[in-house]
Amino acid sequence: MRCLWLTLADPEPKKNGQLIYSGGLIQSMATGGTKLHVIGLDRHGEKDGLPRACANIRWQLHRRHHRPTWRRLASPLPNLASFGASSAGRQAVDQALAAEVWDAVVFDSIMSGWALGSVLRQRHRARKLVYLAHNCETIAARRIADDTRGVRWLARRLDAAKTAVLERRLLGAADFVTADSPDDCETLAPFTTAKKVSYVPAGYDGPRVSRRTITERLPRRAIIVGSFDWLAKRESLERFLEAATARLTAARVDLQVVGSAEPHYLDGLRRRYPSVDFVGPVADVLPYMAAARIALVPDLLGGFKLKGLDYVFNRLPILSMRGSLPGMPLEDRRSYGLFDTHVSLVEGILSHIDSLDTLNAYHQRAFDACAKTFDWSQIGRQLIADIFRS
Template identity: 50%
Template sequence: MAYLWLTLCDPDPQTNGQFIYSGGLIRAVAKAGVELSVLGLSRQPGCAHRRREPNIDWHFAEDRRLNRWRRTASRFPAFAQRTRVPDMRAALATRLATGRWDAVVLDSINVGWALPHVLRHRRRHPQTRIAYLAQNDETAAARTLAEAQKGWRRAVRTADAAKTRWLERLLLRTADLVTADSPDDCRTLAALSPGRPVVFVPPGYDGTRVPSRTIDATLPRRAIVVGSFDWPAKRLSLDAFLSTAAPVFAANGIDLQIVGRTEASHVAALRKRFPSVEVVGTVPDVRPYMANARIALVPDVLGGFKLKSLDYIFNRLPIFAMDGAVPGTPLAEGRGLRLFASHAALARGVVDMIDDTASLNEQQETAYALSVGHFDWHAIGQSLVRHIQMAPVERARGPARDGRCSPVMSALGALHIVAERCSSVFEYG
């Protein structure tokens, strides 16, 4: 079997959840016996490069972004244009022209621009299956980002959210197989394309597993948030939580640490706004920080599988989270997990439980016991291959299946240009 796999960029080093998930799936599918040709962006500035692994031919394109006018005029949303660079497009054209692929895998909406090219290839090779691996309810995420803006910035984001909605629905209607990384997203995405099931494909876990741990009074009265905060939607959730929780924790003598990758400017802004919070930023190893906390927090308000939840579970940190923020695990409210309806309730829950070490130990032990035997990359890779090979091949029907853009989307592109230009005028004069 041979698959052509399009992904955002080189997943190594695996510094955030998307890289862990994509890199893990690619290698798991390769170990299941599939020959993969993988296309993505290089993370080495100013150069393209290639490398080989068993069953994997990696090609990483030079990351050269389109100019602003071409980006805003495009029918595709901004994040789907990130990978639509000349080298990536040329590599895709070459592989579609020369290869006979059992499947083409579109790993997240970031490579959704390639769908029309893949559909044209499928006309010549009708047995090629198309798989779309969703990693979020992208329309909901885009709307959340739009609603957080004001003025012309909001208009720009709103236009982009409309493009996101169009592309996401096109992928859902067209792909032979659609997967998602959480049961909640499976249900949401399936509702957008009735009659077409969405398969749950969780991440695997091959990190540290702490065999035993006791939380006691010798540990600092500390809660911790671990993760990467490159994605704007995650920053919004974190900022909203800190606005609520930081004064509550400070008033009750509870330490709060934020540990993980984010831009230096974001670290500086958080430290200025929330001086009582220890914003650590990027570290070479998060394990010592987790070992010195009593509670792990997941304050995210958007769905999708949280890879950090597996780090928490297998490093034996009890998880306090927002409702819906830890989908796809065997845990449930009261069974290895505490869930809260609001950031204020989450903060109050930490205050109420931080000194109840007996309950915290019972929670982390339950979570670990429930999760052992799950999240095996090898089994996940084999399962994904089976689903791809068994997926019924759809036949292109009508303009939407060709990926053509409607007049409404063309108009949104024009609106996006005007909004972006006006935003620049107001911002820079």
């Protein structure tokens, strides 16, 4: 199978869930025998040159085109899709479609939706169109707008409307649609031609800790690991911090936040919440996870969370907002703890932080439940077969 794959960017370095998921799918499809022509942004400023050479993958990367605010507001594209849009990218898509007929053209998340018009104009050059949903983007955009006040509310409501239009267009145009969580499959299915969305989970190829026992020698620390470049992630983090910092400080429970974000954003958080350790991006997150008793998922939006797999396979017991870890075979109060509000999540931290037997049981059961799933090679083979059958 020959596939034209439209993605956000070169996935290396994989600093957030979007890049990990896209990179894993691209590599697993190539390993499964599919020949891929991948078009997306380069990572100028983060790395030099093309991704490392890999059989069955041809990379064609272009530089991001920065637009002034008024141009973004006037564009019919939502912010997520306009991020990667450029004349160079559209030209690359047009040339690839003109050069040959593809077995499939893949839109890898709504962030590649800038190319939909180009692909539809040469629809006869693609035997199948595939849309890989990374989220229910309309719901996420509306929630961000609802949490906004002042002048920004109007801009974000406009962006939510644009998001809804593009998401519906992608869902309606695609012959085959996938999502990375069962909940998103159910939500998106009514808007597809086939009234069906296939579940394609993320894989995990990171380290697996064979044995770990949490003892009193470990700091009374809870940790949040992730990327905080996306506005929805920031909203969830900040609302949790408002509910948590005073109570955790009073109880002498450390809170540590590890992961990438713009430096000025982290500096602002440090000023607002001086008792929290905002580490920022690190080369190796494993020592930080090994030094914590509890891992937190304070996200208010669904969608598969790749950090959940990092937590499980590094044997960190998880406390999470309900609905924030769909697609993981975990049981509430058996292999992790679920909570309905940030306030109740804080209460869960306080009640669990010294319950060492419970914490050790949580991470052992979670590891056992996930040990034989989330294999990238198997996921790639299944995706290839499903595209062929669609």
